[in-house]
Amino acid sequence: MEENLSRLLARVQKPARYTGGELNQTVKDKAAVDCRFAFCFPDTYEIGMSHLGMKILYDALNRMDGVWCERVFAPAEDMETAMREEGVPLYGLESYDPLTDFDMIGFTLQYELSYTNLLNMLDLGGIPVFQKDRGEGLRGIVIAGGPCAVNPEPLADFVDLFNIGEGEYMLPEVVELYRKAKRAGLSRSEFLKQAAQIEGIYVPSLYTAEYHADGTISAFIPHEGAPARVKKRIVRELDEAPYPPSFPVPFIETVHDRVILEVMRGCIRGCRFCQAGFLYRPLREKSPKRLCEQAKSLCETTGYEEISLSSLSTSDFSGLPELLRDLLPYTAERKINLALPSLRVDNFSEELLEQIQSVRKSGLTFAPEAGTQRLRDVINKNVTEDEVLRSMEIAFAGGHTGVKLYFMMGLPTETSEDIAGIIELAQKVVDLYYHMPQKPKGKGVQVSVSVSTFVPKPFTPFQWEPQDTMEMIRRKQAELVSHNKSKKISVHYHESKVSVLEGILARGDRRLGKAIYTAWQKGCKMDGWSDRFRFDLWTDALAECGLDPAFYANRCRSYEEILPWDFIDIGVDKAFLMRENEKAKKAETTPHCRAKCAGCGANRLKGEGVSCF
Amino acid sequence: MIPIRIFFTKTGVARYISHLDVNRMMQRALKRAELPVWYTEGFNPHMYLTFALPLSLGQESLCESMDLRLNEPVPPEEVQCRLQAALPDGFSVTGVFPPQEKYAAIAAAVYRCELYTEQPETLAADWERFAALPEILTEKKTKRGSSTVDLRPLLSDVKREQGEEALTLTVRLPAGSVSNINPSLILEAFAAHTDQVFYSRILRTGVFTSDGKPFR
Numbered sequence: 001m002e003e004n005l006s007r008l009l010a011r012v013q014k015p016a017r018y019t020g021g022e023l024n025q026t027v028k029d030k031a032a033v034d035c036r037f038a039f040c041f042p043d044t045y046e047i048g049m050s051h052l053g054m055k056i057l058y059d060a061l062n063r064m065d066g067v068w069c070e071r072v073f074a075p076a077e078d079m080e081t082a083m084r085e086e087g088v089p090l091y092g093l094e095s096y097d098p099l100t101d102f103d104m105i106g107f108t109l110q111y112e113l114s115y116t117n118l119l120n121m122l123d124l125g126g127i128p129v130f131q132k133d134r135g136e137g138l139r140g141i142v143i144a145g146g147p148c149a150v151n152p153e154p155l156a157d158f159v160d161l162f163n164i165g166e167g168e169y170m171l172p173e174v175v176e177l178y179r180k181a182k183r184a185g186l187s188r189s190e191f192l193k194q195a196a197q198i199e200g201i202y203v204p205s206l207y208t209a210e211y212h213a214d215g216t217i218s219a220f221i222p223h224e225g226a227p228a229r230v231k232k233r234i235v236r237e238l239d240e241a242p243y244p245p246s247f248p249v250p251f252i253e254t255v256h257d258r259v260i261l262e263v264m265r266g267c268i269r270g271c272r273f274c275q276a277g278f279l280y281r282p283l284r285e286k287s288p289k290r291l292c293e294q295a296k297s298l299c300e301t302t303g304y305e306e307i308s309l310s311s312l313s314t315s316d317f318s319g320l321p322e323l324l325r326d327l328l329p330y331t332a333e334r335k336i337n338l339a340l341p342s343l344r345v346d347n348f349s350e351e352l353l354e355q356i357q358s359v360r361k362s363g364l365t366f367a368p369e370a371g372t373q374r375l376r377d378v379i380n381k382n383v384t385e386d387e388v389l390r391s392m393e394i395a396f397a398g399g400h401t402g403v404k405l406y407f408m409m410g411l412p413t414e415t416s417e418d419i420a421g422i423i424e425l426a427q428k429v430v431d432l433y434y435h436m437p438q439k440p441k442g443k444g445v446q447v448s449v450s451v452s453t454f455v456p457k458p459f460t461p462f463q464w465e466p467q468d469t470m471e472m473i474r475r476k477q478a479e480l481v482s483h484n485k486s487k488k489i490s491v492h493y494h495e496s497k498v499s500v501l502e503g504i505l506a507r508g509d510r511r512l513g514k515a516i517y518t519a520w521q522k523g524c525k526m527d528g529w530s531d532r533f534r535f536d537l538w539t540d541a542l543a544e545c546g547l548d549p550a551f552y553a554n555r556c557r558s559y560e561e562i563l564p565w566d567f568i569d570i571g572v573d574k575a576f577l578m579r580e581n582e583k584a585k586k587a588e589t590t591p592h593c594r595a596k597c598a599g600c601g602a603n604r605l606k607g608e609g610v611s612c613f
Numbered sequence: 614m615i616p617i618r619i620f621f622t623k624t625g626v627a628r629y630i631s632h633l634d635v636n637r638m639m640q641r642a643l644k645r646a647e648l649p650v651w652y653t654e655g656f657n658p659h660m661y662l663t664f665a666l667p668l669s670l671g672q673e674s675l676c677e678s679m680d681l682r683l684n685e686p687v688p689p690e691e692v693q694c695r696l697q698a699a700l701p702d703g704f705s706v707t708g709v710f711p712p713q714e715k716y717a718a719i720a721a722a723v724y725r726c727e728l729y730t731e732q733p734e735t736l737a738a739d740w741e742r743f744a745a746l747p748e749i750l751t752e753k754k755t756k757r758g759s760s761t762v763d764l765r766p767l768l769s770d771v772k773r774e775q776g777e778e779a780l781t782l783t784v785r786l787p788a789g790s791v792s793n794i795n796p797s798l799i800l801e802a803f804a805a806h807t808d809q810v811f812y813s814r815i816l817r818t819g820v821f822t823s824d825g826k827p828f829r
Contacts, residue, residue, distance in 0.1 A: 010812065016630050251630045252631075305641075
């Protein structure tokens with residue numbers, strides 16, 4: 001390690017964030033590679049190292065001969081200050097080489113509040129922040145992907161090309177095209193023009209947007225042969241897709257520090273607020289046999305003491321009984337804990353509870369999402385109060401005395417009754433506990449109610465809906481707390497300002513780029529961290545750019561309006577989203593995909609004429 | 614249950630890993646090595662590892678040790694070999710023995726401190742003046758608050774080497790549960806005494822019992 005870096009590390013908290021050198025990292029011979037890829041996670045090491053997508057793509061790229069992918073994370077404030085003072089540019093953890101030495105710089109966009117970090121990381125790495133300032137040289141192509149890339153427009157000024165959809169095959173294709181372009185001596189714009197022809201690739205500089213007088217979009221025009229609609233890429237067969245046989249194992253504790261076993265992609269439920277539920281359609285499952293192989297390989301190469309069976313709704317995974325049957329003897333013998341996040345209350349059983357706590361007992365969290373049946377029907381959650389209470393009974397009978405309940409507020413059509421309903425439901429859970437003869441002896445119950453603020457997202461049936469204003473959210477939060485009379489119930493909610501900014505960025509257009517740049521110039525970064533979030537600076541930045549927050553967050557959009565993300569085809573038809581929005585207004589539910597196909601259109605991504613099940 | 618003591622080094626980039634993180638890293642390495650490690654039998658079964666003399670973040674060592682128990686006998690060479698194969702860079706197993714001394718027997722540790730600076734000869738002269746002070750009272754923070762210690766008596770037999778880039782000091786300091794002095798305490802006091810700016814690297818080279826024998 002260079003001495004100047006050692007000097008910096010002596011000054012900062014948790015220096016192991018910045019050293020690399022973890023078990024299972026990939027180091028290649030620089031002389032033997034012709035494409036160096038910096039995979040950047042626009043948040044701290046602890047957050048980024050918890051992210052599965054990064055592990056998958058790190059492995060997929062490093063499988064390629066001649067390609068070396070390294071990891072880059074956003075430094076914490078103390079390290080950034082030290083780096084800027086000493087003139088040390090942002091570097092890849094494997095080689096300590098600055099970002100300017102890399103051919104491609106990729107960012108994963110997991111949440112909107114990381115956008116300023118993308119700008120800041122480019123700047124710290126010595127890469128021009130604006131795409132237009134990068135010149136005609138090929139080196140340093142800035143790529144972005146991940147769930148937020150489905151509305152890429154707010155970042156259009158900063159990114160050379162976006163990956164829309166799943167990257168396992170798409171990203172290596174882009175890298176191959178880059179290597180060809182490098183050998184042929186192509187310019188940046190020539191490369192970008194060719195890249196736009198790859199399915200799933202969006203090159204924002206090849207499109208222009210025009211606006212009506214009221215600020216809505218009048219036309220979105222492709223140039224130089226770029227496609228009018230960019231179609232999301234998916235992996236059709238998950239069993240055949242590359243999955244890392246090992247993960248880099250961090251030295252310091254990260255948020256999710258365990259084996260993550262992705263059991264399926266997509267979700268059958270169709271909850272109307274949930275962007276992931278639509279983005280990751282159609283449902284694709286892995287086979288229990290393949291999952292067992294992957295689990296064993298990951299346990300043996302990492303030494304982790306926990307496996308998390310990951311998906312949007314793991315109890316809906318049809319291979320779950322078989323997987324648990326095959327995997328539990330292995331994990332129990334090795335004292336490995338099996339964790340099942342994302343369980344649903346309507347198919348949670350005693351047997352499942354017993355199986356998941358065969359080594360260690362972990363906390364239980366359930367998400368009714370709304371306090372009344374009417375509102376749960378509006379959002380198509382499809383769980384009843386009886387189902388919630390039955391699950392709690394099983395949990396209590398199994399020895400649990402603490403449960404966590406997740407709710408949202410600010411959902412479309414919400415009334416005071418729905419807010420009161422949240423506490424009423426929590427109180428029913430408390431009462432249930434004390435009426436159970438088989439409750440754990442001598443212990444009280446603790447029900448933790450966690451309430452987040454609903455943010456309407458693109459590609460959901462609520463994409464046209466207004467978001468609650470900050471005043472509305474605060475009033476509802478106060479109302480919620482006032483209903484709680486029990487010491488057994490604790491209520492937690494999030495700062496409303498954060499949700500307001502998230503709402504603006506989520507449904508923004510490319511004019512927001514100026515505001516993101518201005519906010520960053522004013523010092524905004526790490527917006528997802530409450531101690532770093534500066535809503536006042538964001539408000540100033542939006543005002544300086546002549547942008548009205550309410551236009552983006554609190555306005556009801558008409559079905560006829562051209563939405564900034566309409567040119568992206570995620571496979572789910574807009575007409576389906578409209579139908580679902582209309583049903584929501586009438587509190588009508590839609591059965592899950594296995595019960596009855598709702599005709600969203602995503603099955604076509606698996607091939608023309610192929611059905612999901 | 615068979616108690617064993619494993620000696621290892623922690624050098625290079627590994628110096629940035631805290632004591633708690635080394636503990637977790639070792640549990641995972643032992644798991645990857647598939648050694649028959651004994652687990653506690655409680656509500657939350659886990660490997661029971663103990664470490665002699667935790668090392669400060671940023672310092673390197675040639676003489677770390679950890680104790681654990683095995684469910685069945687495994688030849689020491691095999692433990693060494695299997696664990697070594699499972700360890701990340703910066704950690705190297707130097708020996709596996711049945712524990713001979715209790716942790717309470719530890720009385721001293723030797724540290725090699727390299728002080729990198731632009732003019733090592735000036736720094737050496739400053740050190741000479743510093744070490745000749747009648748007393749060096751310094752604040753020592755502990756879990757129970759802070760106390761004042763005189764560092765001067767500890768500096769009587771410091772070995773000094775002057776190189777082109779660095780001044781190297783080898784110090785023997787009290788260590789263990791009764792009295793423990795971190796070498797960084799001395800370097801901080803010296804930094805306040807000299808005008809020279811230096812950057813230090815500290816390497817623990819030995820741990821000793823009260824009769825002067827290496828801790829085993």
